[in-house]
Amino acid sequence: MAAEETTERKPVDQLSFAQASIELEQIVRSLEVGDLELEVALERYNRGVELLKSLRERLADAEQKVQVLLGEVDDDQEAPDTKSAPATEFMDE
Numbered sequence: 001m002a003a004e005e006t007t008e009r010k011p012v013d014q015l016s017f018a019q020a021s022i023e024l025e026q027i028v029r030s031l032e033v034g035d036l037e038l039e040v041a042l043e044r045y046n047r048g049v050e051l052l053k054s055l056r057e058r059l060a061d062a063e064q065k066v067q068v069l070l071g072e073v074d075d076d077q078e079a080p081d082t083k084s085a086p087a088t089e090f091m092d093e
Contacts, residue, residue, distance in 0.1 A: 015051075017058055020051050020054055024048055024052060027044045027045075027047060027048040028048065031048070
């Protein structure tokens, strides 16, 4: 677990999304086993909460950026002019 300990010392905002996700998964697994000392478990739990908060914020930011980009794409596309299209009412008769 030396690699995990090294990662835990790195500030959350310096981790990539993938690194933070992996570390959170490792923390969850170690807590699920239940063989940690209380102090270690509390430290990992706190780190996990910090990672989860960061990941959720990053996802929300990414989702907002996608919505903005989709809005820009929709704005760039001209709406079809259906008013000048020929009437098709007679086709239903």
